[in-house]
Amino acid sequence: MAPSRPGAEDAAGRAAGEVFAALADPTRRAVLRAVADRGQATATDLGAAVGVSRQAAAKHLDLLAAAGLVADRHRGRERLWQVTPAPLAEAADWLAAAGAAWDRRLARLADVADPERSP
Numbered sequence: 001m002a003p004s005r006p007g008a009e010d011a012a013g014r015a016a017g018e019v020f021a022a023l024a025d026p027t028r029r030a031v032l033r034a035v036a037d038r039g040q041a042t043a044t045d046l047g048a049a050v051g052v053s054r055q056a057a058a059k060h061l062d063l064l065a066a067a068g069l070v071a072d073r074h075r076g077r078e079r080l081w082q083v084t085p086a087p088l089a090e091a092a093d094w095l096a097a098a099g100a101a102w103d104r105r106l107a108r109l110a111d112v113a114d115p116e117r118s119p
Contacts, residue, residue, distance in 0.1 A: 022066070030049075031060045031061060032069060035082060
């Protein structure tokens, strides 16, 4: 995923950073998995599923929503949460691009370190 303009990679990196930060907490990962498994659920249901209070689940959901990983919709007085997978896919793409860039750098370094290795 090469940047098409200066600064594009920085924006993608920042977005990926938000996703990685949200997923750094094991309870948030459990909440995200529970939402994905159910399709949609309330904070009360998700809290019960992962063993935390409704309030704790709601705070985790708010952080996941800030990273774009979940979204809510209202059904009467309830908020139903569902996964929004695009940010996770974008973070995976960023990670793959960063890995490929490092692979190229390391291959060049290996060529410099061992000239007989080059074709």
